[in-house]
Amino acid sequence: MANTTDARIRARIIEYADNTPEPPVMSRAGIVTTGCPRCLRTAWRQHDAEGPVWVCASCGHVEGVIVKCPHCAVAMTPPPMGAPDRWQCPTCPRVAATGESAQDIEERERQRLAALAALNEAIALRAAE
Numbered sequence: 001m002a003n004t005t006d007a008r009i010r011a012r013i014i015e016y017a018d019n020t021p022e023p024p025v026m027s028r029a030g031i032v033t034t035g036c037p038r039c040l041r042t043a044w045r046q047h048d049a050e051g052p053v054w055v056c057a058s059c060g061h062v063e064g065v066i067v068k069c070p071h072c073a074v075a076m077t078p079p080p081m082g083a084p085d086r087w088q089c090p091t092c093p094r095v096a097a098t099g100e101s102a103q104d105i106e107e108r109e110r111q112r113l114a115a116l117a118a119l120n121e122a123i124a125l126r127a128a129e
């Protein structure tokens with residue numbers, strides 16, 4: 001007696017887990033800054049039509065924000081304008097917020113996989129009942 005409902009629920013839960021912007025819905029403080037490469041003062045993150053950019057408050061230098069996936073070493077897809085600061089790797093499930101370290105990103109992915117594993121186990125246990 002195959003229980004198709006469980007498989008469907010499981011697929012839905014996994015999809016939910018994958019699509020829920022669990023961590024960084026917002027960058028920690030809501031405001032993200034970096035050092036301006038030209039004058040070494042503070043540049044602030046802004047969002048223009050092209051995507052997120054760093055804008056230096058002192059010299060006006062503008063530079064595109066790039067977040068790289070530590071696993072795939074490719075540039076992540078920036079969040080759409082007005083969306084939370086959540087970058088998505090085009091080739092793996094990793095997500096990141098601007099300015100996060102590779103360690104932060106890997107740690108989040110580890111937690112996501114652990115949560116999925118726990119979920120799978122719970123579902124397997126229920127299916128075995």
Ligand SMILES: [Zn+2]
Pocket residue numbers: 036037038039040041056057058059060061
């Ligand atoms: Zn500057």
Ligand SMILES: [Zn+2]
Pocket residue numbers: 069070071072073089090091092093094
């Ligand atoms: Zn990746």
